[in-house]
Every structure is written in structure tokens, then in C-alpha cells.
Amino acid sequence: HYISISRTERLAREIMQDMGGHHIVALCVLKGGYKFFADLLDYIKALNRNSDKSIPMTVDFIRLKSYCNDQSTGDIKVIGGDDLSTLTGKNVLIVEDIIDTGKTMKTLLALLKGYNPKMVKVVSLLVKRTPRSVGYRPDYVGFEVPDKFVVGYALDYNEYFRDLNHICVISETGKEKYKA
Structure with a gap:
């Protein structure tokens, strides 16, 4: 399905x-988040413009690398982004x-907790229903998806398919064809 514009607007x-009520730092998790991030920010900016008080907003981009391929040990390395101390006292x-x-x-x-932000909220376009979940739920969810590999709208499979405007499940044939 195409990403429902109204859903993103509602999240905003x-x-x-x-x-x-307070300075927001919007932190985009790369690479997959960039399209949703751009769309969501457009709506937030529009709401900001039409409200009686404009909230200062800054953006930053980080990439996360799990140390051990898919089987994340839970150790992550944050790549890029400003010094995280800029998040102190902000709504992140x-x-x-x-x-x-x-x-x-x-x-x-x-x-992030170590940098004492005022508030931290997480918005995710998609949440996968998977038995491997550690039980974490983001504060805002666009859509729930089945436990399959999805691509499009900036989500990739070995860097392919980020350019699709919609989200779809990649087939086994597709996985074979585009495998690294």
C-alpha cells in the first residue's frame, strides 16, 4: 500500500x-528513515507555522551499527550526528x-539517557510483528507489518529498492536476484 499521507499527518x-511545548531535536536514523523523516517534518513544520507559537526545531542524522551482523549483541555504535551532548535539556x-x-x-x-534530554519519544513508520521482539513499542507507530522483509520508501535490501514510493514485501526470487 502507498504510505497514507493522512497517517503521517496524524502522527505529526x-x-x-x-x-x-519545547525545542525539538528531530533525530533521523539513517539510512532507512530519510523519506519518512522528510515527509513527517514537512507536516510538523506546517503545524508549527499555523500555530500561535512557533517551536524551535533542529535536525540531526545518526547511523547505528550493530556490532555482530544480524544477531545484534545489543551493542551499537552511533555513527555521525553531532555530539550527543547537544541533546541535553531538549525534547528529542x-x-x-x-x-x-x-x-x-x-x-x-x-x-541517550546519559545525556539528560528533557523528553525522548520514538516514532517509527513500521513495527514488525515478530516472535523475536524484546517487547519494545515506540511511542508513535505508522503501521504494523508482518514478519517479512519489506522494502521501498527508503527501506532497502542490499541498498536496492530505496527509491520505491510504496512499501512491499520482497519475494524469495527478489532476494535471490539482488543478493549481495
């Missing part, structure tokens, strides 16, 4: 209701494309 409204909105097991996000949240 919820986020502004919860976080809109982490924007993610998909939450799979939730392990990485839990680790990132624990890491």
Missing part, C-alpha cells in the same frame, strides 16, 4: 501535541523507519 499532530524525537526486534532502539534509548 500527535507528536506536536506531546512535544510541541527519534525517527525510525522500522522497529524489528526493538533491541537496537532499547540500546539507543539507554545511551
